[in-house]
Amino acid sequence: MLWCFWVVVFQKLMVGEIYSLVAFGFVPDDVCKSYTLEGTQMSYVFHRHCHATLPIIDKGEGVYLFDKHGKQYLDACGGAAVSNLGHSHQAVKKAMLEQLERVPFAHTGFFTSDSSERLAELICQYMPEQFNHVYLVSGGSEAVESALKMARQYFVESGKPEKKQFIARQQSYHGNTLGALAVGGNEWRREPFKPILHPSHHIAPCYAYRYQQTHESELDYSLRTANELEAKILELGAENVMAFVAEPIVGATAGAVPATQGYFKRIREICDQYDVLLILDEVMCGVGRSGSFFAFEQEEAEPDLVCMAKGLGAGYQPIGAVVANDRVYQAIADGSGFFQHGHTFMAHPVACAAAVATIETIFQDDLLTAVNQQSVLLRKELTSALAHLPYIGDIRGKGLFLGIELVADKESKAPLSKATLADKRIKQRAMENGLMCYPMGGTIDGVNGHHILLAPPFIIQSHHIDELVGKLSLTLKEVAETWK
Ligand code: PLP
Numbered sequence: 001m002l003w004c005f006w007v008v009v010f011q012k013l014m015v016g017e018i019y020s021l022v023a024f025g026f027v028p029d030d031v032c033k034s035y036t037l038e039g040t041q042m043s044y045v046f047h048r049h050c051h052a053t054l055p056i057i058d059k060g061e062g063v064y065l066f067d068k069h070g071k072q073y074l075d076a077c078g079g080a081a082v083s084n085l086g087h088s089h090q091a092v093k094k095a096m097l098e099q100l101e102r103v104p105f106a107h108t109g110f111f112t113s114d115s116s117e118r119l120a121e122l123i124c125q126y127m128p129e130q131f132n133h134v135y136l137v138s139g140g141s142e143a144v145e146s147a148l149k150m151a152r153q154y155f156v157e158s159g160k161p162e163k164k165q166f167i168a169r170q171q172s173y174h175g176n177t178l179g180a181l182a183v184g185g186n187e188w189r190r191e192p193f194k195p196i197l198h199p200s201h202h203i204a205p206c207y208a209y210r211y212q213q214t215h216e217s218e219l220d221y222s223l224r225t226a227n228e229l230e231a232k233i234l235e236l237g238a239e240n241v242m243a244f245v246a247e248p249i250v251g252a253t254a255g256a257v258p259a260t261q262g263y264f265k266r267i268r269e270i271c272d273q274y275d276v277l278l279i280l281d282e283v284m285c286g287v288g289r290s291g292s293f294f295a296f297e298q299e300e301a302e303p304d305l306v307c308m309a310k311g312l313g314a315g316y317q318p319i320g321a322v323v324a325n326d327r328v329y330q331a332i333a334d335g336s337g338f339f340q341h342g343h344t345f346m347a348h349p350v351a352c353a354a355a356v357a358t359i360e361t362i363f364q365d366d367l368l369t370a371v372n373q374q375s376v377l378l379r380k381e382l383t384s385a386l387a388h389l390p391y392i393g394d395i396r397g398k399g400l401f402l403g404i405e406l407v408a409d410k411e412s413k414a415p416l417s418k419a420t421l422a423d424k425r426i427k428q429r430a431m432e433n434g435l436m437c438y439p440m441g442g443t444i445d446g447v448n449g450h451h452i453l454l455a456p457p458f459i460i461q462s463h464h465i466d467e468l469v470g471k472l473s474l475t476l477k478e479v480a481e482t483w484k
Helices: 002-013 017-023 029-035 090-102 114-125 140-157 178-183 187-196 218-236 263-273 326-334 349-364 367-386 422-432 462-483
Strands: 057-061 064-067 072-075 131-137 165-169 201-203 241-246 277-281 305-308 320-325 392-398 401-406 438-441 450-454
Touching (some): 114 131, 131 326, 140 305, 140 320, 140 326, 165 218, 178 187, 218 263, 241 263, 263 277, 422 450
Antiparallel strands (some): 057 064, 064 072, 392 401, 438 450
16 A cells, blocks of 8 residues: 555656656756755755755855855856845945844834835835835735735725636746745646645746747737737636736746737736736846836836835845735725735835835946846847857846746757756756856746746946856856757
């Protein structure tokens, strides 16, 4: 019996073959060891991967991180698009210390705070005028969960309780809590939890490199892809659909894929026509990373709810936010007057102080200009160093949010075999070479494809870009030898 049980478990794990094993942390020895700098010391931390030993972080200086052995890593991905001000920004640390001196925490059921009030006001200053209310939480998944529940409560309070379905896109990622995971369209992340996820619906991503046809104009492709939303709404019945959720630039799962021109304009029209809210997830691409403070500013569409996190606190504190437009806020304010949600650490005063200092720094130091300038340089250097290589399919993205898609064949765009473990091996080798980048597998459909995401700090200088591109080229050359 016991034998049968393990066979079944093994078979279940084999779904998606080796990829699932990797997803669950069973990585081959040579890849595991890549993270091992500390030998086989016992750890009581329940790490992301049970069998990988990580270097221990010691300190951060500007765009560099240093481990306990003094090894230096150029942070080319901000961890996961978080550290937009680098790792030792004095203004943010000072703001946090000042807040700590005054009061570290006061529960939002009893008090508001100067730092949360200031943060919400500051965020609204950079939003269109119909956005005047910010719900502050502690991270990206919490922001998305809050937005989903806000959408539901909006329709309940507006007398449309039958609206209960979300539509999102295949290959999107909106977080790992059950609600956020349910709307996300990344198959391997969802797979083991599917039976306990709320049913949600997915349409095709806007992913021109893969799906725009040769004889199709960009606009025709945008309209064809956006119109899938209309078809899905009609299939489900508009009276049942609450919201469409999308990342303006798809980050972790697809590798910095921006929408094509006209896509979000058409999406907005469809949402308006069928009384469906538009929730934009700017957890990764927001707070200046795309070259504008909000990525949607570069689209011809305004959302109803926007989720933020990651770069909002620049990694100095965990923080997230949902910015609600007046229509959503007012329905709740004029109805029950109470958003039925909440977390103990929401609007944490120290996190809010860090976020205020982060935003002020971005504007005082004109870092959006820096993002746009360094973006041009980074793209240029990446293109001249990598574009000719037979396994580089696409270099894309906006601002300092760039993706490199790897392929086995440039012409056919056939992906590298999963068995190359290209993402794991690139991450490992890059770390050995003193570079942090963010590779991922499953780019195309959650199983096939590989990409590398780059999201360096906004303070990156030209000589750092030379170092980044040099180390990445070396890493790719070394790893490509293993998949020949
Ligand atoms: N939404 C997007 C677009 C993300 O990229 C992420 C994280 O990568 C999340 C939500 C979830 O954020 P967190 O990991 O802070 O919960």
